[in-house]
Amino acid sequence: MSQAAATPAKPFPFLSGRHLDPHAYPDGVAFLDGQYLPMSQAKVSVLDWGFLHSDATYDTVHVWDGRFFRLDLHLDRFFGGLEKLRMTTPFDRDGVAEILHNCVALSGHRAAYVEMLCTRGASPTFSRDPRQAINRFMAFAVPFGSVANAGQLRNGLHVAISDKVRIPPASIDPSIKNYHWLDLVRGLYDAYDRGADTALILDFNGNVAEGPGFNVFCVKDGKLSTPAVGVLPGITRRTVFDLCAEAGLSALAADVSVAALKAADEVFITSTAGGVMPVTTIDGAPVADGKVGPITERLMALYWKRHEDPAWSSAVRYP
Numbered sequence: 112m113s114q115a116a117a118t119p120a121k122p123f124p125f126l127s128g129r130h131l132d133p134h135a136y137p138d139g140v141a142f143l144d145g146q147y148l149p150m151s152q153a154k155v156s157v158l159d160w161g162f163l164h165s166d167a168t169y170d171t172v173h174v175w176d177g178r179f180f181r182l183d184l185h186l187d188r189f190f191g192g193l194e195k196l197r198m199t200t201p202f203d204r205d206g207v208a209e210i211l212h213n214c215v216a217l218s219g220h221r222a223a224y225v226e227m228l229c230t231r232g233a234s235p236t237f238s239r240d241p242r243q244a245i246n247r248f249m250a251f252a253v254p255f256g257s258v259a260n261a262g263q264l265r266n267g268l269h270v271a272i273s274d275k276v277r278i279p280p281a282s283i284d285p286s287i288k289n290y291h292w293l294d295l296v297r298g299l300y301d302a303y304d305r306g307a308d309t310a311l312i313l314d315f316n317g318n319v320a321e322g323p324g325f326n327v328f329c330v331k332d333g334k335l336s337t338p339a340v341g342v343l344p345g346i347t348r349r350t351v352f353d354l355c356a357e358a359g360l361s362a363l364a365a366d367v368s369v370a371a372l373k374a375a376d377e378v379f380i381t382s383t384a385g386g387v388m389p390v391t392t393i394d395g396a397p398v399a400d401g402k403v404g405p406i407t408e409r410l411m412a413l414y415w416k417r418h419e420d421p422a423w424s425s426a427v428r429y430p
């Protein structure tokens with residue numbers, strides 16, 4: 112058979128446009144197996160348990176205006192996860208911090224989404240014993256991204272409450288930040304089917320838990336509450352508690368029922384990917400008058416203002 116005959120006129124007609132360019136990666140720098148690389152070259156083995164079994168932990172910190180925000184808290188959570196999963200890396204806290212600084216500095220980004228992660232890795236013999244695997248540490252810095260876009264930050268997100276249940280803490284300790292996201296992704300598709308921007312899913316008691324990459328707060332009669340169990344203890348959630356303590360606002364971690372969320376005066380979500388973000392519609396109905404509330408607006412302003420505070424932020428060591 113000639114070469115020409117072996118090559119179909121359209122090589123892969125089943126692929127849609129977005130699959131055609133395997134080199135379309137966000138602009139950034141990764142650290143992998145001891146080297147700094149462009150994102151397009153940062154690749155791991157398909158035999159890595161991080162990929163095969165979701166056996167990994169990670170953390171994401173952001174850089175805003177050239178400064179890391181609360182990096183210490185993200186490092187605490189990451190190293191806590193490593194310990195609970197019995198993983199080790201060749202790098203201690205200072206070593207990881209230096210790699211993160213280098214990834215951002217080499218990328219040149221002033222606003223970045225910076226991830227550190229460790230997978231179980233793989234064993235040279237493909238052993239089924241996780242103790243034989245060589246754990247693999249990686250990190251990368253890409254442009255800052257937000258759950259909410261500019262319009263949604265101004266006018267509020269439309270959130271749908273899915274009936275999917277977040278993986279219970281008895282199965283996976285949620286303080287180990289992890290990639291067990293099938294419940295969240297299925298919730299997200301429920302939300303898209305209902306015309307919403309994103310989803311909240313439930314805890315094992317039917318109360319509100321969290322969403323794909325964020326915690327949730329509601330405000331009723333000036334008091335804030337956020338789900339207490341079955342959720343990642345988010346650093347942005349913690350930051351809201353800290354800001355509330357400083358501002359004399361009451362904030363509590365407690366069960367939040369679906370009914371309480373829908374009857375709230377204000378609702379917002381929190382994430383390193385976007386900070387404090389307003390929610391003004393739940394399941395197609397407005398939250399209170401459907402406008403971004405005053406406490407949400409105040410916390411959004413306080414949150415971004417504190418990015419300049421050296422007590423909570425540190426300058427990236429650009430060359």
Ligand code: PLP
Pocket residue numbers: 171321322323324325326342343344345346347348381382383384
């Ligand atoms: N919940 C989940 C499941 C997350 O993945 C995240 C962040 O990625 C959050 C909550 C928010 O946590 P943080 O404020 O630390 O970004």
